[in-house]
Amino acid sequence: MPAVFVPATSRPSSSAPERALADLLAAAVERPYALGHGDLARLVALEAPEERRALYEAAYRVKLRQTGPRVFLRGLLEIGNVCAKNCLYCGLRRDNPHPRRYQIPEDDIVRMARWAFDQRFGSVVLQSGEIESDAHTESIGRVVRRIRAFGGDSFAIVLSLGEQTEEVYRLWKEAGAARYLLRIETSRPALYARLHPADHRWSRRRDCLLTLKRLGYQLGTGVMIGLPGQTPDDLAADLEFFRDIDADMLGMGPFLPHSQTPLGTAVVDPRRQLELGLNMVAAARLYLHDRNLAATTVLQSLAPDGREQALRAGANVLMPNVTDRAYRRHYLLYENKPCTDEAADECRLCLLGRVASVGETIAWGDPGTPPHFATVSP
Ligand code: SAM
Ligand code: SF4
Numbered sequence: 001m002p003a004v005f006v007p008a009t010s011r012p013s014s015s016a017p018e019r020a021l022a023d024l025l026a027a028a029v030e031r032p033y034a035l036g037h038g039d040l041a042r043l044v045a046l047e048a049p050e051e052r053r054a055l056y057e058a059a060y061r062v063k064l065r066q067t068g069p070r071v072f073l074r075g076l077l078e079i080g081n082v083c084a085k086n087c088l089y090c091g092l093r094r095d096n097p098h099p100r101r102y103q104i105p106e107d108d109i110v111r112m113a114r115w116a117f118d119q120r121f122g123s124v125v126l127q128s129g130e131i132e133s134d135a136h137t138e139s140i141g142r143v144v145r146r147i148r149a150f151g152g153d154s155f156a157i158v159l160s161l162g163e164q165t166e167e168v169y170r171l172w173k174e175a176g177a178a179r180y181l182l183r184i185e186t187s188r189p190a191l192y193a194r195l196h197p198a199d200h201r202w203s204r205r206r207d208c209l210l211t212l213k214r215l216g217y218q219l220g221t222g223v224m225i226g227l228p229g230q231t232p233d234d235l236a237a238d239l240e241f242f243r244d245i246d247a248d249m250l251g252m253g254p255f256l257p258h259s260q261t262p263l264g265t266a267v268v269d270p271r272r273q274l275e276l277g278l279n280m281v282a283a284a285r286l287y288l289h290d291r292n293l294a295a296t297t298v299l300q301s302l303a304p305d306g307r308e309q310a311l312r313a314g315a316n317v318l319m320p321n322v323t324d325r326a327y328r329r330h331y332l333l334y335e336n337k338p339c340t341d342e343a344a345d346e347c348r349l350c351l352l353g354r355v356a357s358v359g360e361t362i363a364w365g366d367p368g369t370p371p372h373f374a375t376v377s378p
Helices: 021-030 037-045 049-067 106-118 134-154 166-175 189-195 202-214 232-245 270-288 297-302 306-312 344-357 371-376
Strands: 070-080 123-128 156-160 179-181 218-221 292-295
Touching: 021 037, 021 049, 021 270, 037 232, 037 270, 049 270, 049 306, 070 106, 106 123, 106 134, 123 134, 123 179, 134 156, 134 166, 156 218, 166 202, 189 202, 202 218, 202 232, 218 232, 232 270, 270 292, 270 297, 270 306, 292 306, 297 306, 306 344
Parallel strands: 070 123, 123 156, 156 179, 179 218
Antiparallel strands: none
């Protein structure tokens, strides 16, 4: 019998008397950081449909004030699935013998990035498993320089290539990368330790984030939601971590089991995973106000309109996959990943309809610099 890993939904105890939800939301709409730890945990755990609706509406008001009814596009390029790490939840982990490992040749990466640029996506994300080697560092440096040569300032290059040394991050920054996405996965070191082998260190990941910030990257981080053993209290701590690390961008998504991984027997309730994912998006918008927030693909695995629901709950970024179709089925972090069969241009049409369906427009050609970064950086 598999273990049931539905996160606890009980409210954490708080010594302060509980404020009415409407008052709480009004205060949060008014100004950032208005919510205490117990308030955040309470919002994340909301279950009643009318309470969740109030939460999403409040978050949407803040989003409209920050970036308007506009969605920024980041073309997602899954440039390789070779990974030296062994995260217990991820289908790309080193010890999974099943995926056919690939690394897209440099010319092809540049061609796909060029396609995203020509479509007037404002940015491109180069994402892969984690590789630390001189050859890899130099290859990424070359690719970044080539994309930068045609994209210039109006096409942001975002990297999501895992933990690296300061020297490597600096080199890629000098080559022209503006942003880096590195999820902390969970802000709780003890929970992190249960989800990773002993040689994977939470503190190294945290230090990488600090380094990236110091080097002047626009910093993206995030967590998985509904992890085995994770509680609303943990998720509230994640939101506080985003504040403390001074993140500019957030990418969060529900955890989904992959059968070829050690956590593959975890049982999750898809409906609740979606609710928790949306609650976290909304709580992040209400707490932090001015960060870019992605409506992640995993939400679409849980409901066909999962990403649109996230846009209505405060997200303002979509990351359409622009990787050639031939590679996509080999980049399965979790099972039932959507759009693995669609060509990039099909995705584009589908996106237009999806964004219009929530009454928003796409900010074509706009790199979508996070308001937070634009405000606090010199
Ligand atoms: N290797 C890089 C890293 O780990 O930072 C970037 C690629 S990694 C595949 C991107 C993200 O996928 C991870 O940060 C993790 O949050 C997410 N992920 C991996 N396995 C997942 C799963 N089973 N369910 C949901 N998200 C998952
Ligand atoms: Fe590798 Fe990233 Fe997957 Fe961990 S989450 S196994 S680092 S691809």
